[in-house]
Amino acid sequence: MSDLAPLLVFVGLIAAVLGIAYAVSYNRLIGMRNEIADSWATIDVELQRRHTLVPQLVDTVQASIAHERKVLAELSRRNDDAVAAPHTPNAASIWEPPLTAAIAQVLALREHYPLLNSQQQFLALQRELATTEDRIAAARRFYNTRVVRLNTAVEAFPSNIVARRHAIGRADFFDAD
Numbered sequence: 001m002s003d004l005a006p007l008l009v010f011v012g013l014i015a016a017v018l019g020i021a022y023a024v025s026y027n028r029l030i031g032m033r034n035e036i037a038d039s040w041a042t043i044d045v046e047l048q049r050r051h052t053l054v055p056q057l058v059d060t061v062q063a064s065i066a067h068e069r070k071v072l073a074e075l076s077r078r079n080d081d082a083v084a085a086p087h088t089p090n091a092a093s094i095w096e097p098p099l100t101a102a103i104a105q106v107l108a109l110r111e112h113y114p115l116l117n118s119q120q121q122f123l124a125l126q127r128e129l130a131t132t133e134d135r136i137a138a139a140r141r142f143y144n145t146r147v148v149r150l151n152t153a154v155e156a157f158p159s160n161i162v163a164r165r166h167a168i169g170r171a172d173f174f175d176a177d
Helices: 005-062 066-084 089-111 114-118 120-155 159-165
Strands: none
Touching: 005 066, 005 089, 005 120, 005 159, 066 089, 089 114, 089 120, 114 120, 120 159
């Protein structure tokens, strides 16, 4: 029996090290998943802010560019589609880029209609939309960086074992292009 004591101590130490490594890996994966959820919530808030600004933009420019109704209708339709879409990275990657393009098209009308340059409400909305777009882009970069970290951990050994056991999967990127 005394010959087995060192072996049992060794096996016990190995089991303890493996248990600690498993717990650390699990906690790290959960932390990454929570960071992604938090950073997506930031993006979602900014997208909702943009969705709120778009109808204001349409209302503001409607009188000045009445014969551009097609462009404004397209912007409204794109905004409605984006608002109705699920609030997920996959859905946002599909519905937000056309909305961004429609907003840019309406804002570009400023060059053809000098009257818009004198409308303070239009200029304020343009600034708000630009600020919102910048905030979305920054939040998207932060979110996608977190997604890379989680996806790497989910695929790399030995954390892939822990991830598989606890159904922690890859996260989706938010592609705005």
